[in-house]
Amino acid sequence: MNAPIFEVQHLSVRYPPQRGRAAAAILDDVSFSLERGRALTLVGPSGSGKSTLLRCLNRLVEPTAGTVTFAGRDIRAYDPRELRCRVALVMQTPVLFEGTIGDNLRLRPAGVPGDFSEPRLRSALSEVGFEPERLGEDATTLSGGEKQRVAIARALLRDPEVLLLDEPTSALDPPNVRLVLTTISRLQEGRDLSIVAVTHQPELVRRLGGSLLYLVGGRVQAFQAADDPGARGAIDVRLRAFLAGEPVAGVEKRA
């Protein structure tokens, strides 16, 4: 059995009260673990804390309580900049900067290790379904789906061990959704990559396989381990209902 790449224990995130706003609990006592090379999908209604949980894994968000262990060490033991190269994030709305596709792929702070040579950039592009000749194309005029795939290539150039996907397809039209999904499936096969994805897309949930974590109001409502098909029934009913757009049972206003 694989050692877990991520071990999350009793994680809570609360924002301090601001002027005119009460303190807010975003995540409440979340625990799970993820084996290396496996996938985990976070599902749940909007505002249930999925994106925040994802951002705790690359330490863009600091938990108020609990621990996150990455590759055997507390993530606070890593330099956050190094951690974020090993645990790469692809956001819901891809952010590309001014310049060419190549400029965007090369974008990195000084001292980031890895191969950013021309041949490597070209192969990264073809990995996400682009003709490598498009390296010199203006990145700001790409379609949403193309931008998302360039963003995925940019994350992959850091040779991450984990890819965090924050609703990678929700801002895209159906043809682009298919292209991005195919890209993600191919990556899973080609590398020993662990993936944590937030998604509402039943198709992505199915393709990724792996474990499922169902989050409501910042709490884990259900967790289904990849190798535990026995638990499938219960979570499947709830998940299918949620993904099909039925009202979520068990969402109550918390005090």
Place this chain on the structure above:
Amino acid sequence: MSSPAVIDLFVWQLALAFGLVAVVVAISIHQSLNLERDLTIGSVRTVVQLYGIGFVLAAVFAAARWYWVVLILVAMIAVATQAAVSRLSKPLAGAGWIAATALSLSTAATLGYVIAVVVQVRPWWEPQYIIPIAGMILGNSMTSAALAGDRLQGDLRARADEVEARLALGFSGPDAVQPMVRAALRTAMIPTVNAMMTVGLVQLPGMMTGQILAGSSPLLAIRYQIVVVFMQAAATGLGSLLFVRLAVLRYLTPAHQLRRYLL
């Protein structure tokens, strides 16, 4: 060199100046602007506030003690801090200290250079020089810090995803917000740069006008005005730079995170 004496202004002459206010009030009534009340209150405030500061300055000038001068400077910084912070569209805890630090340091540096090195005032606390010069410096620092702070906050809010994208790519916190810092500093400095381009062509600066009215030769007045323009440029740059640098430290954590909940 003899200069013509300044014409004294008596209280009955000030009363005549109220005729000018009456003109605006008449316009307001005639055009239904509904500003009569504010105009009246504004006129009264102008008289009361200026008389108040006049008496304070007269007392400080007469006492001629350095600690009174320092006290006035501290009070001026406190008011400027309050004004700069109140212009942030979303309150930021600790912004008062940030503004106070930025304004104090930028004013002290600029004022120190002008008083000690350029004009060479002896003694350094001579109220006739230090108070008006400090006021002009502080006014510019305050405006630029407020402009820069508001722009920084708005940009960080609107472009938070961009900041997080850079952080996620392994950039440090300061590197990730550098484009917003640059935009904020440019916003703060452009009005000053523009003013330098047209100074003396469109309007005579207030200080120079005052000096000429008080009997100085125009050639001496413009020499002072040149120093004033340059020191205002320095105060603008230093004030906004310090404010933005310190504010960024509030919005970022040492672990290179953006505190989105503050935006």
